[in-house]
Amino acid sequence: MSDTEHSGGGTDVLDRELEELLQQEQLEDGDHERFSHYVQKDKILKSALSGKPVIALCGKKWTPGRDPEKFPVCPTCKEIYEKMKQ
Template identity: 70%
Template sequence: MPVDSSTEPGGGTSTLDRELEELLEREQVDEGDHDRFAHYVRKEKIVESAVTGKPVIALCGKVWVPGRDPSKFAVCPTCKEIYKSLAE
């Protein structure tokens, strides 16, 4: 019987992380869109991407490999709205 690691302390990834990983495997990386906005992504995923080259998934669902300075771009309005709703 498989163990749900999201319920075990310190174990595995949460359900959301697993769903995002599955989405990442299905989605194609879009070239260009990430040039328009800075997106919200978990810090540890940015670090992992820098080391492995693996694409990340922003709160808005955007999938890409980070490589530019996000401070030079406006924040993605969808990411900003989602982040704000999570903080409430």
């Protein structure tokens, strides 16, 4: 085993930081949960395989797991996407 594994560094630190981010996200107010968000398709696939959250164009952090067709598109994501296309 490497020193990183024994010292609690490496992925332990990343996992702890990710857990803190997820807890902060759960405490934040807002209506992001009512929308479908824009994220790169490859990021969605990676999230599905790893279980790690993604970040939408609007800044929303979450782990995808619901049918986006059932929700309206996030207006902030849509606005940013439209500007990117120009």
